[in-house]
Amino acid sequence: MNRKELDLSPFFSFAVEHVGVGVHAIDLKGKTILYNKKMKEIEGFDFEELADRSLLEMFRFDQHESTLLEVLQSGTPVLNAKQTYWNRKGQEITTINDTYPVFDGQQMIGAIELSRDVTRLEKVVYQPLKKYEEPVTFTSLTAVSDSMKNVINTAEKAAIAQLSVMLIGESGTGKELIAEAIHWASSDGELHTLYCHGTDEQLIEQLAENLNENGSGTVYCERIDLLPFALQTRLLEMAREYSNHSITFIASVGEDPVELVAEKKLMKELYYFFSALTIKIEPLRNRKEDIMPFVEDYFSRHRMKFGSVVKGVDEDVKRLFLAYDWPGNLKELELLLDETTSLLTTEEVVTEELLPSHFKLKVNKDGKLRPEDFLVHTTKELPPLEEYLLEAEIYYLEKVMDLHHGNVTKAAAALGMSRQNLQYRLRKIKKNEGQT
């Protein structure tokens, strides 16, 4: 068979499904036509959860989708765009994305995004210590809520007693900062951090060598629940051996350790090693009193570091900040403030217009529907198809209008429909809302 006769499409399909980068492509109407396994992994999808995947994918409107639509409109590629966000499982993900328009001859037929997951690399490079430019102490942490005050209280006691500690909390709740504060309050030695996500045997052995060389200090094992079982055994051996040599071990996990043990994600013995003192850090959505003090601290650090004039946020922004759930906790808030302040010039007060549009899209301002509302759950009563499609239409059109800042002409072009058609549908939605 010569090359011309060979149908390559099964090979292309195989390659797209198995390649190590996330691939997401949309057609001219903005509809998802390709969404590979790696992209689902990055986005944290549980396949069983998705009884109606194609519909859900149509309604995805997060960062990826907005760059794809941007490229579709401009016809020019956006390359090397770094994004940090929290996926559906609440895991912090950093990707570097290249987004291209796709042409068939002269004609544009869609856009494609290629995402490289650089989360682990980012973790190693991102060092909170450097950000604060001085060792983190308990006083550098924002703790206004009662639950956070308790956390600091217990952590201070752990530092005095030099106990092994297990920190429990979602991504971005400040576990690493607390570990550092414990370290600086309890030891003159070195702080070693083992990032368990994607680590290997070699790194663990390297850590053991370092511990042999440096007599005392602290080992912070970040997210031990992400360490494969075989490596958990090795870590336990090491923790038992070196904790007798004036080395304090601190570990962190992303959720309840008892459940992690039951789910066989965490070795029972490793849990027992750390279980003498566990500190649970509540997610930010359960201690919203910490939000505005953190924002104030952030701006005061910003003024000192960059000589900026920014004083704070206005009432509307405050309302949005307090309404949002912050799945990425204070780290997500910090990254949002980094992004917002990088665009400020002479503004003293941050208003809603100055916030990045992806954040405004995410804030569920008025109890409107969200993508997860379109998941089909076997346990929930199923709505009739007509009702489901009507809600889906409202959700989709409102998101597209937001994305185009209320410009009907641009939104209609992205949706592949006439301006009149879109206006008619929007009027219908308004009328329905008026009746409810």
Ligand SMILES: Nc1ncnc2c1ncn2[C@@H]1O[C@H](COP(=O)(O)OP(=O)(O)OP(=O)(O)O)[C@@H](O)[C@H]1O
């Ligand atoms: N209580 C806090 N006070 C001040 N800053 C905080 C606090 N909690 C979190 N942050 C901010 O969030 C950033 C991330 O926190 P940190 O890395 O410690 O979270 P984490 O719980 O270890 O997350 P992960 O599980 O993803 O590693 C910090 O650099 C800091 O800027």
